[in-house]
Amino acid sequence: MNPAGQPFDTGPGGPIGIRVEIMLDPSGNDWTDITPYVYYRDRIRITRGRPDETSGAQPQTCTLTLNNRDGRFTPKNPLGPYYGVLGRNTAIRVSRLVNGSNDPWYRFYGEVPSWPTTWDISGSDVYTQIQASGILRRLNQGNVPEGSAMRRAYTLSAGVSSAVAYWPCEDGQTATSLASALAWPTGTALTLSGQAPPSLSNFTGFLCSDSLPLLSASIWNGAIPADPFNGTDNVLRFLLAVPATGAFDTAVIARLFTSGRVARLDLQYGSASNGSLQISGYSVSGTLLFSSGYVGFAVNGKLLRVSMELITSGANITWATTVLSPGASGALSASGTLTSSATGSAYGVVINPDGHINDTAIGHVSYQSVWDSLFNLAQPLNAWIGEATADRFVRLNFEEPGVSASAALTGSVFDDSVTMGYQLSDTFTNLVQQVVDTDGGILFEARDQAELVLRKRVSLYNQSPQLTLDVSAHQLSAPLAPLDDDRFTRNDITVSRINGSSARQALTSGAMSTQSPPSGVGPYPNGVSISVGGDAQLTDQAGWRLLLGTVDEPRYPSISLNLRHPTFTSNPALLVAALTMDIGDRVAVLNLPGWLPPDPISQVLQGYSETLGVFEHDMALNCSPEAPYRIAVLDDSVLGRLDTDGSHLAANYGPTDTTLVVTTAGAAFGNSPLWTTSAGDFPFDIAVGGERMTVTNIVASTPPYHQIFTVIRSVNGVVKSQATFTDVRLWQPMVLSL
Template identity: 25%
Template sequence: MPVLVEAGWGGLVQYPWTITWTDITTYVDTVRGVSVSRGASDELSETQPGTATLVLDNSDGRFTPGNGASPYYPYVRRNAPIRVSVAVMPTVSGAAPYPMAMLGDDFDDGRIDTTKWPTNVGGAFETSAGYLRIPMAPGIDTNFTSARTWKLQGSQLTAKLCTVPAVNGSSNVAASMWVTSTTSGTRIGWRYDALTGVLAAMSQVGFADATPTNLTYSAIDHAWLRVRESGGTVYWETSGDGYDWTVRRSLATPAWIGSQTHAVDFPTTRTGGTAGFIEWDLVGAEVRPRFWGTVNEFPVSWKGLASQTVVSATDLFKWLNRLPVLKSALGEEILHPDVPGVTEFPGCYFPLTEPSGAASAGDVSGAGCGSLAVTQVSAGGALDFGSDGLDGTGDTSATFTPASASAGRYLTGDLGAAFQANSGPYAAVIEFWVKTTTTGRAILGLFEPSLDHQIVLGISAGGTLTIESTDSGGTLTVNDTLRAIADGAWHHILVDTNLSVTHYTDGASPGVSAFTPAMSGLRTLHVGGYRGGRLFNGQLAHVAVTFASASIASTIAPLHYQAATTGFSGEAANVRVQRLARYAGLSSVTVWGSTFDPVASQSTGGSSVVARMREVESTESGRLFAERDYYGLAFQSRDLRYNPTPANDAFTIAYADLETDSVELADDDQKLVNSIEASRPGGATQRVTAPASILAFGVYDPGALSILKTSDNSVLDAAYWRVYRYANPGPELREVPIEAYSMGTYLDILDADISSAFTVTSMPPQAPASSIRCTVEGYTETIRDRGHLIQFHTSAAFSDSVWVLDDAVYSVLGATTRLAY
């Protein structure tokens, strides 16, 4: 049972698909083992950040930060990506021919198993790192071949491709992984050509395949190779981690696969040049990820001259918890546009939320623009920050009070060379919020220093939005949009300069576009006036420019309007979590389950993204946690746990197979709740009680429950769900330790994760039932060489049972007639 530990030296966790992983398993102390903690202690506690701890042999200093002699220098540093997996090796059982999935070798005992691999032409050997190395000398074709005792039909061949051969001046360098027929030249598998860098999925007859699937080899995407046969189809698959597989080719199963026994061959060929090698590992391994995160530190310690590094790592939540607090929902939407198929990025963003008395306004886009300075024109007038802003955002605004159209203050600034360079290749999307009753003024303008290109957004004498532009330095051409905005109310304006200008007011387009020539070289921004005149009178907020490779107005205009006015109140909880993840820079949230209630607004800023997600998690009675196989989040709905059945159990285990010293049946008041007061933002405060429980045990009130529901009835449903589940909790197993490595259901146990159910059978006679079903809330584990102790933190699966009409189990009056929530 090899543990597999890999480090992503130099990789960035926010771009996990670009990480090249390095196997460092050979340096792991597998006697002490790798410890992993995940999930929560019980169903009423929040899931905690996952952690991993391991000890690395640092005898040669390779894990010493700042050591220039380290092969990993300079990337031995905090926040280095790390992942831990278990590679479960198959065992052979039954009589030959055996399913090919039973062919396994981890190449870590220092000698070739000649019974398993009787043909070794070329002197292949096992390295100290535990790889199979096949030398490739010029003019010598090699074979490393198994006995012919295997069957691919209904089975698979898997291997990790650790090191591909270098060209080294050769004219022909190739290495392959084949399942071979009894007919020479008829075979199926993968072939790598070092000269072209092509990895080919092939089904050869007479040593040829006229229609292979050719892939440009990637050490990231093609680290693992597999050939699999199922239901009359052969699949060629690749994987970056040995767990998540991508089908690269499929083909109707050749007849010989069903009629013959097969051998596995890893042949090589090299013509000319100098010698090299290819390395393989973990043939037949079933990989199960246990941890994905980043290293907290690389502390180096010594015992005498022996050096070691005790590494601790934390999952994605560490990275999330470091992020700055969120801005308002509007601010986050401006900073994180997301239009599929379009490249977009911030040009500048001036929220105008500075405190009263500020002399300038800052850009928060991170694009490197300068600030906007308060600029005086003639005498008089005022410009102040800190005014009341949009009600739904909690943000303030800037108030412009000129003495006249030509006397007062406005904001001016140089947006910088980067902004200017992007103006032209990308269309500028300009937006802001405006509140005024004064007509005939300019709101803002962008221009090229030479004035060849200018665009000005203003208010006509009739109070409508106007768009003015020129691309020749001449007179501005005025386009009246006929949209009234000078009515004393806040309005959202968005203008997309994608050649034929599209404008949106309050999230809607009037269906009229104004032709504006392509703008390029824009660099200077004036807000609250334009070039010393037409000074604006009113309030402005959230001035932003976003660059895009195509028109994005129809997507983002309604989103930005909703963000400020409703805070997306009423959207489903899973959609809200995905939205918050996008604000954090995460592109992937796995959603489990189907019952997701609408949630209330979270439009104001000031909280962390994790805190906001936890609010949604609590509102949903769901589960939020980091994935253990990649850089992403999982969000589970409460209905994922409804009515667990034996058919859906992750595994079943007899009590006698547990580590019995730690098994306890709990029956206490830790979870008891029989009275609860619940409320929602802007809604009623309501109390739910369980009188029979109060009579029997007294009042157990966990404190006020405030959740983001959108109706009082939903709040009441959530309160009833909590009280009815825990008014009289039954006895339960809360800790279930298993020495999993020795179990025949090892893979099933490894597949169990948060919210999985399993059943412990053949309980001792003192137990309340012969079988007890548990729900996994979390676990701690220690993975050692030929040992894997997992201690599951569990709750009673029965607490998640809900009423099913006329069901023998789930419609027992007074026992299992709890209505689903």
């Protein structure tokens, strides 16, 4: 039961210098060091990432035991020194030092949801065993949809910074009023009256919104609260969908009341020109001050966001009405100037004040006192379709209170054309997972701060190893356990776009194909639904998943390390590489024993667990094959070569034969090109029955679909005879990226 925690790592053989800190400072600046209270009898155990490449993101965890004899880790103990500041979700971080340095290497950052106290029968051993978790644990507990794209734009982002009143109008079918999305008492509901109630939750045409009401001759009245922004403009905006058959001619769609010279601002519908709009301003006595006349916007059958505006312009007022369709590059507008006039404060809004409009949908009614461009919400108006995956990930996290995020692109030189589809109403974690599914990257939590990280797929391409391990140098602490199984085999893939079409890709020939064994492995169908920017991307998405699901090499789900072994403590560069590697990095293992395949192991780190004690630091790496991420690079001598469509040996050969006749059967029928004979294309490597050979020259032969290869044998240490009809392939075939 010795308390642990050393001031620094004393080097090989000494304590490793663990530091455990909690955040008790309300300002979030000063950490409290609780290292002297850490018990190592249970070790500190940390998990990060995910167990494999097909699993979703898991909250990172840290378990440890604390000495609680003085009750400091009992939140409700009024005599404890941390009383009043220790509680649920107190932040905690764990770090270690390296070979005499006092600079911390952070291993974990998270929150402690509870502080359970336990003691032995004698009462002399009082301790608290905690399990801290990353912010994903807390976020995953929420199951309430975050709201539509438009609602989020008003309430969670900086899209509208001066909204004085806002009514989404997404209320359920039995609602008796339309709720404000702003906090009470500032936000009050729209009251409903008129000849009949609105047909609530009826119109689904706007993808940026949940279902909206049809007016159905109802009248909506709303009070506008005092302006906290001291603005000098009057701007009323809303979504509008007039049916293709039109609406009641001359009906007032919306009316705004103000204390300024323009006491009443009306927007009317006209049946001419396939649906026209007229904006008019009246004095407090009802005198007409201005009118645009009916402008032929052709609103019938269109989805629109409409703006009614009185903008202070020196001593004058600029009045306008503007309409914008989802996805449009330009807006339509009618405007004019009311001279020698000033705006006032708005105090009321009425929708369909005469009750004449029936089948028209209206929603997301807002009032703001500071004008901004209607295009400021052009992207949420179109439900953010076409947004880059990294942009959506960062934006979603920016909108979510208390969450920060980054999209890791380190080392990427690839242009990524994958875009997101419509952002529909869903929970925060589901929206984030849609980004991860579409991008194909890895979601995890940072170990040094409360941050979600998207390791983008393109950052996984063609990586150099972050950590290179040598089996012959005893750098692994446990034997490798390769698995050559079908757990993640998927060779018939159907990808569907949410609310869209689908595409299918299947591997119909080769060792991992849908053919029955021994020609293939049999069918392994799989279907996924993703949010992607258009149906044209679905074929590539299916092809990429087919590539991931047909990797023909063993998996190494666990690679074990002892970071206190002399091979690490005496090699600072290797130790630092192990401590700095993170989720998505490439790990290579060299000099494998003779009973394993001879080629180096190359894996992508999906997650890991680590155990820390006074003198111990063990890690177990969860990995998946890196091969699918070796992506084609134009004109590259290794990654830029197109593989054969099917070739094989034309005869039997001994283990030392260096001249081979290769048949490209498809060439006899003009269906497949022959291998290159250009001198500048040599050398390159081929795979023949598990043996790696380097081709130094190819010349023509007879019949014309035969070619003579000059090769260097046993490049990977495999020495064997090769039989007729043995498949001949590029060692590193060209792989096209998503």
